[in-house]
Amino acid sequence: MSMTRDARMMRVRSMIRFRTALLTLIVVDVVLALAAARMPxxxxxxxxxxxxxxxxxxxxxxxxxxxxxxxxxxxxxxxAATIALAWIISGxxxxxxxxxxxxxxxxxxxxxxxxxxxxxxEA
Numbered sequence: 001m002s003m004t005r006d007a008r009m010m011r012v013r014s015m016i017r018f019r020t021a022l023l024t025l026i027v028v029d030v031v032l033a034l035a036a037a038r039m040p041x042x043x044x045x046x047x048x049x050x051x052x053x054x055x056x057x058x059x060x061x062x063x064x065x066x067x068x069x070x071x072x073x074x075x076x077x078x079x080a081a082t083i084a085l086a087w088i089i090s091g092x093x094x095x096x097x098x099x100x101x102x103x104x105x106x107x108x109x110x111x112x113x114x115x116x117x118x119x120x121x122e123a
Contacts, residue, residue: 035042069078083102 068074079102083099
């Protein structure tokens with residue numbers, strides 16, 4: 001079944017919008033990553049954290065468990081749980097891309113560490 005000229009133009013326009021939005025998000029992500037590598041904390045972080053803690057108080061043991069889950073062996077458990085949940089939610093075609101994304105992110109982990117895990121400059 002062939003598409004009409006108007007349908008093709010609408011599809012091209014939506015793809016252009018999608019690619020523009022994706023490129024914008026990539027640029028914002030790179031800028032935030034570079035800023036995070038250079039600053040000890042973002043402006044407003046302490047105030048935002050206090051507001052969240054006042055709005056949704058949490059028992060100390062639960063907060064400690066969440067903090068512990070970000071450490072080295074447990075972060076892989078969280079990653080596996082996230083991938084399993086994405087595997088269940090997404091379709092079969094997206095599952096293959098999730099696996100390749102995981103392998104790609106693990107391969108580039110050391111490169112990202114050299115930029116993100118640097119010592120923050122003294123204030």
